[in-house]
Amino acid sequence: MYRLLLLSQKLPSQLSQIRKIYSKVQKIRKEHKYKNQVKKLKKHHSTLSRRDFLKLLGLGGAGLGAAAVSAPVVHDLDELMDLPEAAGKRPWFVREVDKPTCDVDWDIMQRFDYSEVMWAGGLRKALGVEEFERILEIGRENRLLWMQESRPGYTLKEVALHGANHYAPYSFLGPQSSPTPEALGIPRYEGTPEENTQLVRAFLRLHGASQVGFVELDTNTTEKFIYTHDYISWHTRPFGQGPRLDILDVDEPSEGDGYRVIPKKARWVIVYALRMSDDLMKLAPTKLGNRAQYYMYELKSLIQGQLQNFLRTLGYMGLGEVSRYNALGIAPAFAVMCGMGELSRMGHVITPEFGLRQRVFKLITDMPLAPGKPIDFGAMNFCRTCKKCADNCPPQAITKDTEPSWDTRGKPYHSPGVKAWYWPQENCQAYWRQIQECSICYAVCPLSKGGSKAIYHDLQRWATANTPVFNRFFRNIDDFLDFGRRSKPEEIEGWWDLDLPPWGYVD
């Protein structure tokens, strides 16, 4: 009787103990499940797709929008770095090399003025102001006419899709809306370059970057990729030069009327790529194809500010591009040096994962980072043989020369010092301006197979990476299988009926 009484007195406390143990077990099970998922993904994926990542975060259904992607599930920076995408693994057929696959003569190369770029003042200089304005007028007339006659890809709904663009504010010094370590009363984050690299990569992948790379600035080499004068809009009239980009031995970055100062201690460039939708890109040149590119610029405007705020709170500077599109330095050059991809026939970077179908952006920081090494996956060799972009270029702008050359053809918009396929870019730009958009080369490239569900693409990539012998065969088979551009009216209009995954990524 006494024992029974004693037991009944103890019962509530024992029950609460059992409850506590049960909740602990549940917590451990949850953590174990999460770790298992991470392990599984580490094991099976050399690179992590957005959908896998969202699945991991339990956001698969929510999927759309950067806000959803940035929902934090990781609890601290260590967990962020432990995520599979922080490792930055490349496909198995990619080899790291000491020098880029395109030859570079650092003695010839000099810093370059952005205002010479074809997208800035290049076309105006090449054609003369009068012809330039005439081309723009043709473009305006075409846009109106094609919309009025409901030309596929230029109807009101496509114009509306294109017009949906919306940008976040972007600046050289960043939004500066996050607290600094000083404001928080704690020392700044200190890690090894490798740890910092993982940290930034994980952050960027979490916010939508498909690839991330790092370049260390060296006065005699990579620093020459930084423009002497920064971005200036081609709309500017009269056209001049953008602000000077001075690299000075100062502690803090600054900007003023006609200049921007990059402190010499900011020695690292974060290079990140945003992948474009494959099925939209295939519809180039239309307003749909155009949207595949411009959406990435919008996303970049958001991500750049987020990254600048992230670095600021860690205690470092992040110097961004003051442009929706391209600024600070030569994007393909940085992308090649950090090992994101190889130089292509068109002068853009071609990556093993998505070919040409990504946009590359960069940001300068003083956070020490471990630079990447250039890679070789046979792309330049493939470009030597393939020439599909050149064959499909309506204004015949892309050269069909087999071998790249040092000769810039006397064009001021080419930055010398790289053995590349230099081509008359004014032909491209004049055509682009008249039809409002192009990017056919992006659509037809046989190495641009982002959503590669068919094993055939892996077979092609493996063969291309190992031997140039089959390159001609793969170019021909690419034509035969009808991969690439979609130009029939029903294919263009049919895009709206495709039930595509978020962001239009097929994989």
Next chain:
Amino acid sequence: MWFFIGLIVGVGLLALIFWLRNKQIAVKWYEWLVGIFGLGLLLFMIQNIIGSVREVEPVAAWQFLWLIGLPALILLGLAWWLPWRRYRKKG
């Protein structure tokens, strides 16, 4: 889906081996090789067709059907026909 394809292939191969034993049909090593290669091509074709459809590449899917499917069927037919012809002669 690949689980079921694997299951069907596994059960099919097992049934084939039992049937060959039952009928006492001898299959030479190179006939097995031709058959396995044909089966590999058939599976390669199926994967590429499904992959191409998911990539929204219908023309590629059809081209894969005959470009890889035809040699696959020829090889599988050959792997079947060679031992069957010997068995008929013997019988």
